[in-house]
Amino acid sequence: MTPSSYLFVPGDAPDKIAKAGRTGAGALILDLEDAVAPSQKAVARENVARAVGDGADRPQTWVRVNQEPLLAEDIAAVAGPGIAGIVLPKAEPELLAAADSLLAEAERRLGLADRSLAVIALVETARGVLSAATLASHPRVVRLGIGEADLIGELGLRPGPERTEMAPIRLDLVLASSAAGLAAPIGPVETALADLELLRTTTTALLALGFRARTALHPRQLPVINEVFTPSAAEVAQARRIVAALDAAEALGSGVAVDENQQFIDLAVVRSAREILLRHNGSV
Numbered sequence: 695m696t697p698s699s700y701l702f703v704p705g706d707a708p709d710k711i712a713k714a715g716r717t718g719a720g721a722l723i724l725d726l727e728d729a730v731a732p733s734q735k736a737v738a739r740e741n742v743a744r745a746v747g748d749g750a751d752r753p754q755t756w757v758r759v760n761q762e763p764l765l766a767e768d769i770a771a772v773a774g775p776g777i778a779g780i781v782l783p784k785a786e787p788e789l790l791a792a793a794d795s796l797l798a799e800a801e802r803r804l805g806l807a808d809r810s811l812a813v814i815a816l817v818e819t820a821r822g823v824l825s826a827a828t829l830a831s832h833p834r835v836v837r838l839g840i841g842e843a844d845l846i847g848e849l850g851l852r853p854g855p856e857r858t859e860m861a862p863i864r865l866d867l868v869l870a871s872s873a874a875g876l877a878a879p880i881g882p883v884e885t886a887l888a889d890l891e892l893l894r895t896t897t898t899a900l901l902a903l904g905f906r907a908r909t910a911l912h913p914r915q916l917p918v919i920n921e922v923f924t925p926s927a928a929e930v931a932q933a934r935r936i937v938a939a940l941d942a943a944e945a946l947g948s949g950v951a952v953d954e955n956q957q958f959i960d961l962a963v964v965r966s967a968r969e970i971l972l973r974h975n976g977s978v
Contacts, residue, residue: 697753698924700880700909701910702910703725704725704738705729705742706734715750715753718913720920721756721778722755724746726757726759726760726768728783765793766796770796779834781813781839782813785816786819790835793834794834797813812834813835816840816841818840818841818843818845823845823863823867826867826870827873836877838867838870840881841883843885845863855886857882858899864900880908881907884896893915897918925971929970939951939959
């Protein structure tokens with residue numbers, strides 16, 4: 695199952711880590727990076743290492759590590775069968791190569807299968823954006839994500855509340871993911887925690903642009919994110935009608951069909967319908 699919501703959980707807050715599995719998140723990201731003050735990095739690392747090794751039943755769990763010089767220490771501490779992999783911040787090809795080597799070393803040390811620890815490459819820099827296709831094609835990367843606060847600052851942008859100015863960059867990640875055969879990318883957090891209408895608006899825009907997941911900073915954001923990325927009953931019913939219509943046409947020797955609303959249906963239309971059904975069944 696590919697999650698549609700990822701909840702960031704501060705690594706220096708063991709009480710929040712303990713509760714995170716009951717929030718309704720599709721996946722958890724235990725954070726050693728931005729959510730943790732420099733003075734608390736070692737404490738957070740110990741908390742997360744203890745949590746991922748305790749055998750507790752949690753949703754798919756990832757750890758956002760720090761960049762170098764803390765990268766090696768983070769990976770050595772948290773690598774193990776209790777995590778799906780790491781979220782690599784400010785991902786660029788050189789940093790990804792370093793993380794790949796460290797993860798491979800950890801897998802050998804722990805007796806894990808080769809590349810059993812995956813990477814979500816978080817694009818947060820201009821070089822990361824320009825390298826999106828390279829990042830997506832790396833054999834350890836299973837998904838791209840975007841972190842826009844650092845990127846906006848680096849580029850000197852002044853986006854509005856809905857960040858429509860970011861659409862071209864977001865689309866770069868959608869294209870890179872699709873070309874590499876990855877799941878659709880993960881959208882950025884919404885920092886206006888109390889504005890759930892803005893969250894719904896911006897999440898719907900991400901869905902329209904080709905994203906199929908989003909990170910959250912607070913559990914209250916999860917119901918909206920999960921709802922937007924879950925096809926409605928009407929969408930599922932329509933998708934089933936489209937697939938059935940083309941199946942019936944093909945049985946009669948035709949490669950196209952027209953539904954009751956005079957909508958033209960061919961393989962391209964059915965491809966979108968099947969993607970809705972896959973998400974409905976929890977496969978995408």
